[in-house]
Amino acid sequence: MAVWNVIQHTELSGSANYFEKTSIPSSYDHLYFLASVRSDVSDYTDWCYFQLNGDTTDANYNNTYLLANSTTPTSGNPAYSWGGYCPAASALADTFGCVEIWIPNYANTSNYTQALSRATSPNNSTTTSQFAIDTAATLWKNTAAVNAFKFMLYGGSDNFVQYSSFTLYGINGAG
């Protein structure tokens, strides 16, 4: 039995508002999402978040994040999910950010779902808010098995640019 399995891989041939995978099989132990993305919004960075099973209610999520977009890291605990920051249209041309999200025991129906994310929005700038790196833990307050994952940009109308890529893996344990 393979440990790593590709559930879906998408590289954008044009801009897109979101990446979504529905009907995720419950047969793996963990989910791992790896994205290389850039936003078209007129700024240096943009912010990503995700929804599970189509749940669009922010209050059903909580996260604890650690963020550096200056020389002083900050932390917070807001009521929404956290995917992390990525480069946007004003950042160094052709530069995409790396977003990783682990969702352990995603098919477990006894516990709330926890997700761990890490994101980097590199740029050739030392100016505050023109770069970002962050890591977060997100709680989805629902015991349902995760069967759908949607990853998008803040604001609803921002788009991932061409060549942004998204890969969702299913990870198996032993036995």
Add this chain to the structure above:
Amino acid sequence: MAIIEAIETVYLEADTASVTFSSLGSYEHLQIRVSGRHNSAGGAGHTIYIRFNGDTGSNYSTESMQGYNGANTGADPYANQAFVYAGGRITGPLTPAAENYGASIIDIPDYANANKNTSMQQRSGTTLDYSSGSYNWFSGSVWDNTAALTSILLYPPSGSFLRGTTISLYGIKSS
């Protein structure tokens, strides 16, 4: 078919100034795992410097976020450097225990995509037997070049990788 494969592992049986991977295979993403130590005199922890495709120009930018030396936190941007700064941490001669090697995991998504600059994400830890010189490090970097990666050079800023350092390169597929 395995989704993640080991491309090459270098186990240093003698002190070595640098390690180069020049056969990167055909994958979607790369990951490097380091268990490392350096031998430069008077050194505690060091970063690992990285260059791609032999480029020695000032085309690399890095942003880092770290907890260090006990209870300190900080973040540092480095723009237009001649190497990826902080591509991981390695321990040095000031580490009390000779057996203490630092650990790093470096992700390089879409390394062969010629439409993107190469971006990467690094996590690293060197916890010593005393608080000074200990680091928990998270950083992101970009190489301002859209060429597909053909080689990866890793080296300490001074001295050499110490005997016993192990560096593994993995390829991760998307189908």
